[in-house]
Amino acid sequence: MSAEPLTPLSASTGRLPQGEEVKQNVASRQQRGKLWQASLLFSVFVGLLVLLLLAWNIVNDAFGGIAVQEAVEVEALTGGRELEELAQPELVAILEENLRSRVLRNLNREQPLAERDAENLIEVILFEIIKPEVVATFSLYDYLFNRAEIEAQLAQDFPRAELEFKSWLRWDFIVNPMSSNPIFAGVRTALLGTLWLLVLTILISFPLGLGAAIYLEEYQSDKIFDERKPVGRFFNRVIERSTSIISTNIYNLSGVPSIIYGMLGLAIFVRALEAFTSGSFFGANEGTTANGRTIISAALTMSLLVLPVVIISSQEAIKAVPSTLRQASLGLGATKWQTIWKIVLPNALPGILTGTILAISRAIGETAPLIVVGASTFIVTDPTSIFSKFTVLPIQIYNWTSRPQDEFRAIAAAAIITLLILLLSLNATAILLRNYLRSRRVS
Amino acid sequence: MAMKAIDPQYTADTKYALEVRNVDIYYSAFRAVKNCSFGMERNKITALIGPSGCGKSTVLRSLNRMNDLIAGARTEGEVLYRGQNLYDPDIDAVQVRRSIGMVFQKANPFPKSIYDNIAYGPRVNGWKGSKAEMDELVERALRGAVLWDEVKDDLKKSGLAISGGQQQRLCIARALAVEPEVILMDEPCSALDPISTLKIEELMFELRQRYSIVIVTHNMQQAARASDNTVFFLMDKEDRAGQIVEYGPTEQIFQSPKDERTEQYISGRFG
Known part of the structure; x- marks a missing residue:
């Protein structure tokens, strides 16, 4: 340590603020901090605003008013009473009065009217006589705030139509299959397709991604073969090179646009491996012309898409x-594998699971690669095996939004809400799972 | 690959539990330690002292091949244990670490219960026995580390929920559970308060009856009062490699050092 005397401070030409100046200086520095804080708060509010607009936009379409016009009004049929109040013979009488004899004969051949119960008869009356028809659809905003205008318009165009509130998102919508009539169309086929895809993608990408992550994190620098022999050295070098290519490019892979993965899936899984992905190799014939455009092809493509992200997040958790x-x-004398299995993985598991679920829930909202891989746009049969034709919610939404009728726009919005609920519950699962695992691991 | 085994029956007439002969340790191209030769007496405490960067921790970790875990680390020379060079290419490091246990600078209990912390070592080493026998083993290890009375009612409690000093003794108990012959301690008290430090030192004296102990320490007083032999390391200014300056009974090193640099270091004039 040198004991050379320091140059006296006063000899320096620059100077620090003194006395009153200090107060001003501090005040102006604090001021600058406040400005930054305010602008940061502004960005948060912009985000919040966008979120609210998005939510409103969807809700505005998914709920709202419809104008229903009936070919014959109920009151005219029953003399002012509700259909539900009528007894079975009265309902039969209404049918016999209002339907032509040929239609009546057909109905009687199916099941004699006299033997049918009231519920069934009301259904027939609605379908054959009253024939309700949606003649106009209104958004929630119009329904709530432009009521007078709408009613005036309706009175002019459809004087007999009645304005009712309509929630397009309802239980029937979830459990009904696809239909070309928006009133009866539901998302069951698409929802089931999405769930199949979800489960398969997890089953494929989780073990593969976790396996790769463990290897890259824990074993990459290991020499598998005997270094003392030239052959062993050669193979060690080959493995080392290839794993280092992967580990340096994994981030690039995660940034590749999803449509590229779609093209890859089309070329490999749909075309080249058609014998396997169509199921014909395994003797599973669906009797449809799915070729390779099956759930398994889509799941493999999705797995490719999420694999880099699963690997990266697992690597981070292991690290x-x-x-x-x-x-x-x-x-303590544990082997490397014992250490990984008993110490590293249990401690990394919460992070690995959260990362994987978030990556997969991101992929479930993907549309582009599935269009390329050949998701069906109109399909009414539920998927029954991994070799079935399929459609998924995003495809269904995309399909409905591109139709001109207002009703399709409304059910598209309802389908979006369904998809969002599915994604949010996936993410919630991830969070709950993480918290559970953290709490179980005594710390 | 035929694996050589360390002969458990081997009893040479050497008084050393572990002996280092002409060891050079490299981190890639850099030689961190050179020409290291010394012996660690059976049932004695050997302290490795020296200023930061002198290679004493590196030497300690080479004694149970923990340096193998560092990419690029390489050891040349011989570390003899039961007449066997631990760096023989046919000796598996896993086998070495069971017999030569380690306690680290910072207490590192597993995020498991106290019981499972102790049981982990025997379990991974293929322990066979009943639950009652395992209970007994856990108790013996905890008693060995003078921790039993403090935690016997909380064996299900997390190993992280006890105090720092207790955690360090838990780590010692964990090492004892696999019945090692040598215990390596890398500055085990550097993060502890004086009372906990004293407890660990007392424990070391207890353990000396059954085990041979090697300890790295920065604390001169600790080396002076808690060791039988002392090895003093210093970095060679020219090639920055650590080397042994002096080695002998602690009393002699601290009271009549032969080398001027040792004298300067233990009297606190540099380092």
Whole structure:
């Protein structure tokens, strides 16, 4: 340590603020901080605003008013009473009065009217006589705030139509299959397709991604073959090169646009491996012309898409396990694999699961690669195996939004809400799972 | 690959539990330690002292091949244990670490219960026995580390929920559970308060009856009062490699050092 005397401070030509100046200086620095804080708050509010607009936009379409016009009014049929109040013979009488004899004969051949119960008769009356028809659809905003205008318009165009509130998102919508009539169309086929895709993608990408992550994090620098022999050295070098190519490019892979993965899936899974992905190799014939455009092709494509993200997030979670724990385990005479299996993985699991679920829930909203891989746009049969034709919610939404009728726009909005609920519950699962695993791991 | 085993029956007439002969340790191209030769006596405490960067921790970690975990680390020379060079290419490091346990600078209990912390070592080493026998083993290890009375009612409690000093003794108990012969301690008290430190030192004296102990420490007083032999390391200014300056009974090193640099270091004039 040198004991050379310091140059006296006063000899320096610059100077620090003194006295009253200090107060002003601090005040102006604090001021600058406040400005930044305010602008940060502004960005948060912009985000919130966008979120609210999005939510409103969807709700505005998914709920609203419809104008229903009936070919014959109920009151005219029953003399002012509700259909539900009538007894079975009265309902039969109404049918016999209002239907032509040929139609009546057909109905009687199916099941004699006299033997049918009231519920069934009301259905027939609605379908054959009253024939309700949606003649106009209004958004929630118009329904709530432009009531007078709408009613005036209706009175002019459809004097007999009645304005009712309509929630397009309802239980029937979830459990009904696809239909060309928007009133009866539902998302069951698409929802089932999405769930199949979800489960298969998890089953394929989780073990593969986690496996790759463990290898890259824990084993990459290991020499598998005997270094003392030239052949062993050669193979060690080959493995080292290829794993280092993967580990340096994994981030690039996660940034590749999803449509490119779609093209890849089309070329490999749909075309080249058609014998396997169509199921014909396994003797599973669906009797449809799905070719390779099956759920399994889509799931494999989606797995390719999420694999880099699953690998990266698993790697991060594994990296976050303190190396002191690894050392403690190895120091007790545990092998590397025992250390990984008993110490590293249990501690990394919460992070790995959260990362994987978030990556997959992101992929479930993907449309582009599935269009390329050949998701069906109109399909009424539920998927029954991994070799079925399929459609998924985003495809269904995309399909409905591109139709001109207002009703399709409304059910598209309802389908969007269904998709959002599905995604939010997936993310919630991820969070709950993480919290559960963290709490179970005594810390 | 035929794996050589360390002969458990081997009893040479050497007084050393572990002996280092002409060891050089490299981190890639950099030689961190050179020409290291010394022996660690059976049932004695050997302290490795020296200023930061002198290679004493590196040497300690080479004694149970923990340096193998660092990419690029390489050890040349011989570390003899039961007449066997631990760096023989046919010796598996896993086998070495069971017999030569380690306690680290920062207490690192697993995020498991106290019981499972102790049981982990025996379990991974293929322990066979009943639940009652395992209970007994856990108790013996905790008693060995003078921790039993403090935690016997909380064996289900997390190993992280006890105090720092207790955690360090838990780590010692964990090491004892696999019945090692040598215990390596890398500055085990550097993060502890004086009372906990004293407890660990007392424990070391207890353990000396059954085990051979090697400890790295920065604390001169600790080396002076809690060791039988002392090895003093210093970095060679020219090639920045650590080397042994002096080695002998602690009393002699601290009271009549032969080398001027040792004298300067233990009297606190540099380092």
